Amino acid sequence: MIATPEATNPFFVNLDQIFVFLSNWLVGFLPAVLRPVAGVVLGVVAIVCVFPGLFALTTVFERKGLGRIQNRIGPNRVGPYGLFQPVADGIKSLTKEDIVPLRANAVVHFLAPLVLVVTVFMGFAVLPMGRNMVLVDMDAGLLFFFAMGAATELSVFMAGWSSRNKYSLLGAMRAVAQMISYEVVLLLSSVAVVMITGSLSLPKIVAAQNQYTGVFPHWYIFTPWGLAGFLMYAIAATAETNRSPFDLPEGESELVAGYHTEYSGFKFALFFLGEYLAMFSISGLGTTLFLGGWSAPFSFLVWVPSWFWFFGKVMLSIFVFIWMRGTLPRLRQDQLMNFAWKFVLPFTLLNLLVTALWRFMGEGWARWMVCTVILVAAYVVMGRVEMRSEHFGRRSYRYAE
Amino acid sequence: MLGDGILKGMAETARNFFGSFVSDERLTTVEYPEQRIPTVEAARVFPFLVYDGANWEAGMRCVACQICEKECPPKCIYIEKSADKKPDFVGKQQFYPTRFDIDVSVCMSCQICVEVCPFEAIKMDTQFELATEDRFGGLLYDRKELSRSNEYYHSIHPTEAGEVDARLAEEKAKVEARAKAAAEAAAAKAAAAANPTQLAGGGS
Numbered sequence: 001m002i003a004t005p006e007a008t009n010p011f012f013v014n015l016d017q018i019f020v021f022l023s024n025w026l027v028g029f030l031p032a033v034l035r036p037v038a039g040v041v042l043g044v045v046a047i048v049c050v051f052p053g054l055f056a057l058t059t060v061f062e063r064k065g066l067g068r069i070q071n072r073i074g075p076n077r078v079g080p081y082g083l084f085q086p087v088a089d090g091i092k093s094l095t096k097e098d099i100v101p102l103r104a105n106a107v108v109h110f111l112a113p114l115v116l117v118v119t120v121f122m123g124f125a126v127l128p129m130g131r132n133m134v135l136v137d138m139d140a141g142l143l144f145f146f147a148m149g150a151a152t153e154l155s156v157f158m159a160g161w162s163s164r165n166k167y168s169l170l171g172a173m174r175a176v177a178q179m180i181s182y183e184v185v186l187l188l189s190s191v192a193v194v195m196i197t198g199s200l201s202l203p204k205i206v207a208a209q210n211q212y213t214g215v216f217p218h219w220y221i222f223t224p225w226g227l228a229g230f231l232m233y234a235i236a237a238t239a240e241t242n243r244s245p246f247d248l249p250e251g252e253s254e255l256v257a258g259y260h261t262e263y264s265g266f267k268f269a270l271f272f273l274g275e276y277l278a279m280f281s282i283s284g285l286g287t288t289l290f291l292g293g294w295s296a297p298f299s300f301l302v303w304v305p306s307w308f309w310f311f312g313k314v315m316l317s318i319f320v321f322i323w324m325r326g327t328l329p330r331l332r333q334d335q336l337m338n339f340a341w342k343f344v345l346p347f348t349l350l351n352l353l354v355t356a357l358w359r360f361m362g363e364g365w366a367r368w369m370v371c372t373v374i375l376v377a378a379y380v381v382m383g384r385v386e387m388r389s390e391h392f393g394r395r396s397y398r399y400a401e
Numbered sequence: 402m403l404g405d406g407i408l409k410g411m412a413e414t415a416r417n418f419f420g421s422f423v424s425d426e427r428l429t430t431v432e433y434p435e436q437r438i439p440t441v442e443a444a445r446v447f448p449f450l451v452y453d454g455a456n457w458e459a460g461m462r463c464v465a466c467q468i469c470e471k472e473c474p475p476k477c478i479y480i481e482k483s484a485d486k487k488p489d490f491v492g493k494q495q496f497y498p499t500r501f502d503i504d505v506s507v508c509m510s511c512q513i514c515v516e517v518c519p520f521e522a523i524k525m526d527t528q529f530e531l532a533t534e535d536r537f538g539g540l541l542y543d544r545k546e547l548s549r550s551n552e553y554y555h556s557i558h559p560t561e562a563g564e565v566d567a568r569l570a571e572e573k574a575k576v577e578a579r580a581k582a583a584a585e586a587a588a589a590k591a592a593a594a595a596n597p598t599q600l601a602g603g604g605s
Contacts, residue, residue: 068421069414073430327414328407343403383403 012303019046019307020132043135047124054315055276056086062322069326089269096265101164104262108162113263113270116155120274122148123281128203130294130307141202142194145285146187149240152278153179156249156259159271163262171258174333175242175249181340182239182246188348189233192225192355193289202285206293215299219292224371225355228379230290232348234320237282239340241275243321245328248336283317284310342386350378442558445512445525447505449549453490457548462522464489465498469514469523477507478514489520490569491576501544505531521565524549527557 014021023046027038060075060083067074075082100106126141128134138144153176160172194200197208211218220226239246250258260271287293291313294306331339354371361367421427431438452460465482481500489495514523526549533539555562 065418068418071417071421071427071429073428073432323411323414323418326418327410380402387403 009303012305016131016305016307018305019130040135047135048121051121051124051277051280052273054280054311055273056090058276058318059089059272060085062325065319065322066326069323093266093269098265098267099262101262103164105162105164108158109262110267112155112159112162113267113274114155115158116152116274117270117277119148119151119155120277120281124277124284126202127281127284127288128206128293129284129310130305133294133307134203137203138201140200142190142200142205142285145202145281146183146190149186149278149282150183152274153183155274159263160259163259165262167256167261168259171249171251171255171261174251174255175259178239178242178246178249178336178340181337182236182344185232185236185340185344185348186240188345188352189229189236190285190289192229192351193220195352195355196220196225196359202288202293206288206295209292210295212299217292217295217297217299219290219295221290221292223358224368224375225351225358226290228347228351228354228375230286232344232351233286233290235344237286238321238324239336241278241282241321243279244325245331246336247330248333251330253330279318279321280314283314283321286317287313339387343382346386347378347382351375440527440529440557442560444527444529446510446529447508447526447531448503448512448514448523448547449526450501450544450547451522451524451551451554452548453551455550457545457550459487460550461497461544461548462490462520463498463501463544464495464520464522465501466496466519468517468519472513472517474511474513475507475509477504478502491573493576498544501547503542503547505540505542506536521569524554524558524561 023039023042026042027035030038063085064074064076064082075085078084078088100109123145125135126138126144134141156175156179157172160168160170160175163169193205197205199205199208209217209219216222221230242249248258249255250260252258255261260268263271287310292309294310296302296304296306296309354374357374358367358371361370417427451462452458453462454460465480467480467482470476470478470480479500479502480498483497483499486494487497510525512525515525531540551562551566554565
C-alpha cells in the first residue's frame with residue numbers, strides 16, 4: 001500500500017477503526033471472563049440494527065427510483081420527501097391481522113419466515129465489513145455463507161408447503177427449482193476466486209485484493225476471469241434473491257404472490273425483510289469476492305474509512321438491482337431454466353478452466369490475451385448457439401380446424 | 402450479441418431516471434389534492450337535475466315521466482309523481498317529481514338516464530369528489546341535492562348545453578308560433594261568431 005499523508009494521519013486511522021474501538025471500549029466495562037461473549041453479542045446487535053435500517057432506507061429509495069425510471073415521482077407524502085414511508089409501512093404491517101389459513105400447518109407456517117430471516121442474518125457473520133470488522137473470522141467463511149444461503153431455500157419451501165394453497169406451493173416449487181439451479185452457478189463462480197486466493201476465508205480474500213499497482217487496485221473484477229465470474233455471480237445472485245427479471249416465484253400476474261401468498265401482517269414483513277437482507281448479504285459477498293471488499297478503488301483514497309467503501313459498494317450493487325428491476329420484464333420458466341443450464345453453467349465451468357490457465361501461465365501480458373480471447377469467444381459463440389430462439393412455425397391444430 | 406438488448410434497455414431507463422429530474426415534460430404526475438387539472442368537457446360522473454331560472458323547485462325541468470327510473474340498469478333512481486301540476490318552460494301544465502332520489506353508491510355513471518330523457522331534465526355532472534362519512538343517508542341524494550342551475554350546466558358542458566338551449570328555444574318558438582296561430586284562428590273565429598248577422602246579411 002502506498003502511504004499517502006492522509007493514510008497515516010491518526011485521525012483517519014481512528015475513523016477507520018472507530019467501530020472496533022467503540023466495541024472494545026464498551027466491552028471493557030465488563031469483567032474479563034465475559035468480554036469475548038459480549039464482543040460477539042455487540043457485533044450481532046450492530047448487524048441486527050444496521051441492516052434492517054438499510055432495508056428501510058432501501059425500500060423507500062427503491063420505490064422512488066422505480067418511480068423516476070417510470071417518469072413518476074414516487075412516494076413523497078410521509079415526512080420530508082417521503083423518507084418516513086418505512087415507518088408508516090412498519091406500523092401498518094405491525095397492526096395488521098395475522099391470518100393463518102385453517103388447514104395450514106400452523107407450526108411450519110409460523111417457522112418459515114423466522115428460518116428465512118435467521119439464516120440470512122447468519123450470513124452476515126462472516127462478511128468483512130471493514131478493516132478488522134468481521135464478526136467471526138472463519139477459515140471456511142465462504143463455505144459457511146453458502147451453507148446459510150442454501151437454508152433459505154428450506155424456508156421458502158416450508159412457507160409454500162405449510163400454507164396449503166396451490167399458489168403458495170407452485171411458487172415454492174418454482175423458487176426451489178430456480179434457487180437450486182442458480183446456487184450451482186453461484187458456488188462455481190466463487191470457486192474461481194478461491195482457486196486464485198487459495199483460501200476460503202473472506203478476510204484473506206479481501207487482503208489479497210487490497211494491493212495496488214500504481215493507483216489501481218488488484219480487484220478480481222479487473223481480470224478477465226474475474227469479470228466473467230462477476231457477471232455470472234451477479235446473474236446467479238439476482239436469481240438467488242428472486243429479484244426481477246428472475247422473480248418468477250412471486251410472479252403476481254400468475255401466482256398471486258407465490259410462496260408468501262398466505263402470509264399477512266408482520267410475518268409478511270419478515271419475508272420482505274428476509275428478501276432484502278438476502279440482497280444485502282449476497283451483494284456483500286459479491287463485493288468481498290470480486291470488488292475488493294472494503295478496499296478503496298484508488299490508492300490515493302485509502303484514507304477514507306474502509307467501512308465506507310464496503311457499504312458504498314453494497315449500496316451501489318443494490319442500485320443496480322433496482323435499475324434492473326425497473327428495466328427488465330420477467331422471464332418465462334423455460335427461459336429461466338434454459339439460461340441457467342445451457343448458458344450460465346457451461347460458461348462458469350469454462351471460466352474455472354480459464355482461471356486455472358491464468359493461475360499457471362504466470363505473470364505477463366500473454367495470459368491477459370489468452371484468457372480474454374477465450375472468454376469473449378466463448379461468450380459470443382455460446383450466446384449465439386445456446387441462446388438462439390427456436391422458431392416452431394405456425395401452430396397446427398389437428399382436430400380444431 | 403447476447404445481452405446487448407439488456408444494455409440498451411438499461412440505457413433507456415437510466416435516461417428516464419436522470420431525465421425526470423431535469424425535464425418537467427417527462428414527469429406527467431399531477432399531485433392531486435394540491436394540484437388539479439380542469440376536467441375535460443365530455444367527463445361524466447353522476448347525474449344531476451337541471452332547473453331554469455333562480456328557483457330550483459319552480460324551474461325544475463323534470464316532469465316525473467319516470468322513463469329514466471325504468472331504464473336505469475342498476476335501478477338507482479326513485480321517483481314519486483306529484484298529484485298537482487306546474488307550468489313547464491313553455492308554460493304547459495306538467496306533473497313534477499315530489500321525490501327524486503339517486504343512490505350514488507349504486508349509480509354506475511352509464512348516462513342512460515340522460516340519453517332517454519325527452520325533457521333535457523337530467524344531465525351528467527363532472528363533480529367527482531363524492532366521498533362522505535355517512536354511508537347511508539350521505540350517499541342517497543334527494544331532488545334538492547341533485548338540482549343544478551342551467552348556468553352551472555353551461556359552465557361544465559358549454560357545447561352540449563348550448564345545443565340543448567337552442568333545441569329548447571326552437572321548441573318554445575314552435576309552441577308559441579302554434580299558440581299564436583291558434584290564437585289568431587280563434588280570434589278570427591270569435592270575430593266571425595261575434596258578427597253572424599253581418600255574415601248572414603252579406604249572404605242574403
